[in-house]
Amino acid sequence: MSEKPKCGAKTRQEDSKEFCTLAAGWGTPHPGIGHCRLHGGNTGGQKIKAAKIKADREVQVVLAELDVTPVDDPLTALSQLAGQVVAWQKATAALVNRLGDEIRYEGHAGAEQLRAEVQMYERAMDRANTVLSTIARLDIDGRLARIEESKAKLLMDAVQAGLAAIGITGDQAVKVKQVMARKLRAVSG
Missing domain, CATH: 1.10.287 (Helix Hairpins)
Structure with missing residues (x-):
């Protein structure tokens, strides 16, 4: 039987080599992930880290359940990927266009932050550029023809x-x- 994950943060006692034995995520909205509440498990950075760990675990579960087949025709598969990437870029552009003047919002202590939609759009543009540049460099259309x-x-x-x-x-x-x-x-x- 596997043991539940522990916080693992080093205790504050001088010259101590002891580690916190509380459950990981104890006292936080993300049990089982990261440090406990007493050792910074509820800070913004830890919340982001916990969300990434949780998402990674969920993706691994989904991938394990997928019936993955090998790609027999990588040129066509790359062309299909390009279509999906461009569609995703257009979808995120529509989200950003709906924001109007609300591209930024006020965070804690008056700090201004970009909305997540803008960051998603920027990433979608980068990915579209990468895939389309690869297709152009590899002359996919010419090869398929x-x-x-x-x-x-x-x-x-x-x-x-x-x-x-x-x-x-x-x-x-x-x-x-x-x-x-x-x-x-x-x-x-």
Whole structure:
């Protein structure tokens, strides 16, 4: 059986090598995480740290439950990620636009702070820049187009080999290849 987490802060007694044995988060809104109330567990920094630890634990639980499959086509997956990142950036931009003049708010002791929506928007812009720069640097669109062209060429070669195997040559074979080429272009957009 695992023992409940302890505060672990060093006690104030001189020359003491003793550590607080109270439960982690005792007397705070985040039990089981960080220091106890007597050792700064309820300060702003500790609250933020506790919230991050709690969120990390929740993400780990969700990830453990996911049925993760390997990415077979990383180029397409990166393009899809770019779409999601840009959509997230637009969503956070809408949140910031709704704020109007309330981009900042007064904190403790008159300290002015940026609203969380503005910080989320800034992060979304940075992430969009990173993903889109990666796509541009890797020439994802060009690579995807070349892959599709290779697939179409393989398909056309297979059809040509099939036509030759059953004895269709000349004008009839050319006509079949033209029809296939039109259909492939229509399907690929």
